Amino acid sequence: MISFFGQPKYAKHEFIGYELFLREYVDGKWHFPDDFGKFDAAEFADALINTLHHVSGNTQMVSINLDPDDFVSTRYIHELSRAQFACPTVQIIVELTEHNGQVSLKQLAEAANSFRRHDLWVCLDDVGTGENQINLVSALAPYVQEYKFALQNFHNQKDFITLVTPQLQFWREQASIADVIFAIEGFETQSDLQIAHNYHADLLQGYYFGRPHLLQ
Numbered sequence: 001m002i003s004f005f006g007q008p009k010y011a012k013h014e015f016i017g018y019e020l021f022l023r024e025y026v027d028g029k030w031h032f033p034d035d036f037g038k039f040d041a042a043e044f045a046d047a048l049i050n051t052l053h054h055v056s057g058n059t060q061m062v063s064i065n066l067d068p069d070d071f072v073s074t075r076y077i078h079e080l081s082r083a084q085f086a087c088p089t090v091q092i093i094v095e096l097t098e099h100n101g102q103v104s105l106k107q108l109a110e111a112a113n114s115f116r117r118h119d120l121w122v123c124l125d126d127v128g129t130g131e132n133q134i135n136l137v138s139a140l141a142p143y144v145q146e147y148k149f150a151l152q153n154f155h156n157q158k159d160f161i162t163l164v165t166p167q168l169q170f171w172r173e174q175a176s177i178a179d180v181i182f183a184i185e186g187f188e189t190q191s192d193l194q195i196a197h198n199y200h201a202d203l204l205q206g207y208y209f210g211r212p213h214l215l216q
Contacts, residue, residue, distance in 0.1 A: 001025040002039060004051040005212035006062070009183075010204045017061035017090070019185075019205060020051065021212050030214065041070075045079035052087040054216035063093035063123060068101025068131070072111040081118035093121040093146065098130030105139045112143035121145040123183070127171050129153050137174065147175045151186030151195065151206070164195070172199045 003025070006018030022044070023030040033039070048064065055062070070076050071094065084092045094115050096108070112122045123146035124132050137147070149171050154164045168184075175182035184196055187206030196204055 002033070002043065002047050003030075004047060004064075004215060005030070006051075006055070006215045007205060007212040008210040009061070009063075010209055011202060013204070015058060016203070017059050017063075018055070018215070019063045019065075019095075019212075020048070020215075021065075022047070023214075041073065041075035041079040044076070045083045048080075048083045048092070049086050051215050052083070052090050055090065059090055061091040061093055061121075063095050065095045065097050065125065067097050067099045068103045068108060071096050071101075072103050072107045074114075077111060077114045077118065080115070080120055084118065084120055091121060093123050095123040095125040095148065096132070096140075098126040098132040100131055105136060108136070109139050109143065112140045116143045123148055123181075126150045126153065127174075128167050134174075141178050144178070144180055146181040146183055146203075147171055147178070148183040148185060148203075151184060151192060152188075153186070155186065155188065168195065168199045 002022055004020040005023050006020050008015055009017045009019060022033060022036065024033045052062065066076060080092060080094060115122050122144045124137055124140065124144055125148050126132055127137060127147045127149055129150060149168060151164065154160055157163050172182055181202045183203035183205065184201040185205040187193065187204060187208040189208060192208065
């Protein structure tokens with residue numbers, strides 16, 4: 001059995017939704033799946049629909065993560081469109097991860113456009129990390145509604161503030177130019193909150209606000 005755990009998202013310190021993380025129930029416990037490939041798109045969408053039927057009424061949006069190869073899959077586009085149609089009161093956001101995939105920028109742009117045409121939003125996850133660099137961001141810009149920056153990718157660095165400040169400034173500017181939502185995740189301490197104030201994050205997420213938990 002599979003289901004989703006949710007980590008809360010906040011807008012101006014008010015709860016707005018969740019980022020969802022797939023988990024598998026094995027031997028009486030929920031586990032991080034050892035192989036996501038064993039779940040097909042329909043099973044993924046069924047679990048998503050079931051989860052959305054259990055979230056609170058003030059949940060406005062949820063996001064799910066897809067690696068590039070699944071992001072361009074017509075099966076995922078079809079099945080997630082089915083989930084959005086089945087749950088019209090909650091906006092589903094598809095987060096394209098920063099992982100490497102055997103797909104082209106053209107394929108990613110076409111897939112992002114398909115999601116948009118089916119009323120699904122697209123978020124570029126961990127901008128500035130991995131494959132989600134400025135060339136990819138520019139190619140997908142017409143079809144994207146959100147850029148997400150991950151503080152946790154810098155927390156273990158000795159010069160955290162020195163390293164993260166120019167990155168945040170750059171991606172805040174890119175989000176403003178593209179007129180998209182700017183999200184920051186990875187808040188862990190009270191001092192991290194100053195970053196949100198300085199760079200005007202539209203969405204906030206991190207262990208400081210809440211850890212992922214089973215939603216049903």
